[in-house]
Amino acid sequence: MSPQIAFLGAGNMASAIISGLLAVGFSPQQLSASDPSEEALERLRALGLSRVSTATDNLCHGADLLVAAVKPQVMAEALMSVSPQLSSATALFSIAAGIPISSLQSMAGASVPIVRCMPNTPAMIGQGASALFASESVTAAQRKIAEQLTNAVGFTVWVEQEELLDAVTAVSGSGPAYFFALIESISKAGTELGLSPEVSMSLTLHTALGAAELARQSDVPIGALRENVTSPGGTTEQALLALQAEGFDEIVAKAVHACADRARTLGEEFG
Ligand SMILES: NC(=O)c1ccc[n+]([C@@H]2O[C@H](COP(=O)([O-])OP(=O)(O)OC[C@H]3O[C@@H](n4cnc5c(N)ncnc54)[C@H](OP(=O)(O)O)[C@@H]3O)[C@@H](O)[C@H]2O)c1
Incomplete structure (x- = not known):
């Protein structure tokens, strides 16, 4: 089955990931996004995406993965606007530096499976290096979709302890x-x-x-x-x-x- 991926925030990193996913064969119909900036949404329409909006209503409907690609300072506000739409069927994929799973869990809801990702900026040209860490409730299928996402913009590795993402930040993130x-x-x-x-x-x-x-x-x-x-x-x-x-x-x-x-x-x- 073709995974559905929704993006909360459509700035630099989200656009890079979306371009990468389209380049590896995802169809625009599999992708949706919400961002307050019309300019950001226009860039996604130019890539063929039609389900893009400044509103977040229905963003997570049918989504296997919600990519939270907003700055850490606005993450709580952004996630709270979609948390009623989230359940164990939609894994949250956060690329925000620094925000731990425990905080993401309280912003998104206790039942939401969470993957934390530390990407780096060469992802913008498909040459990124990303590390992923999954919370216990993330299923094998959700892990696979998360991996497809980072593989589309470069190299992926999983770490088995969340604390190791600080080491990843120090090696590849920065x-x-x-x-x-x-x-x-x-x-x-x-x-x-x-x-x-x-x-x-x-x-x-x-x-x-x-x-x-x-x-x-x-x-x-x-x-x-x-x-x-x-x-x-x-x-x-x-x-x-x-x-x-x-x-x-x-x-x-x-x-x-x-x-x-x-x-x-x-x-x-x-x-
Ligand atoms: N490790 C790395 O090298 C690395 C590199 C890049 C990014 N990151 C992480 O990736 C995340 C995104 O970074 P970025 O560079 O892509 O930032 P960005 O270009 O500023 O994109 C964030 C987007 O989210 C939008 N936004 C703000 N509030 C929102 C809300 N409530 N709902 C939906 N969208 C909202 C912003 O719109 P406005 O501009 O209108 O506010 C902006 O278009 C950050 O958390 C950052 O820590 C990591």
């Missing part, structure tokens, strides 16, 4: 920004060595893409790939020694832990 920062730094250093900003950025970007793809396709552990390009006494060795002398591993670990700590605090604020 991860794109770490790589953007590294790309900016390398590219800037290239200009200091005389390359034009355009050439330096293009070389850096292609190197980042190539290195990630090589690591992904390789059977060799990433440490061995690094050693393979680090000849004793060579140029790469000098660069890596300079990074190590400044405590590169410690700096990165500190950043990732700081992110996880903040995710935990946000969770407590919303909890």
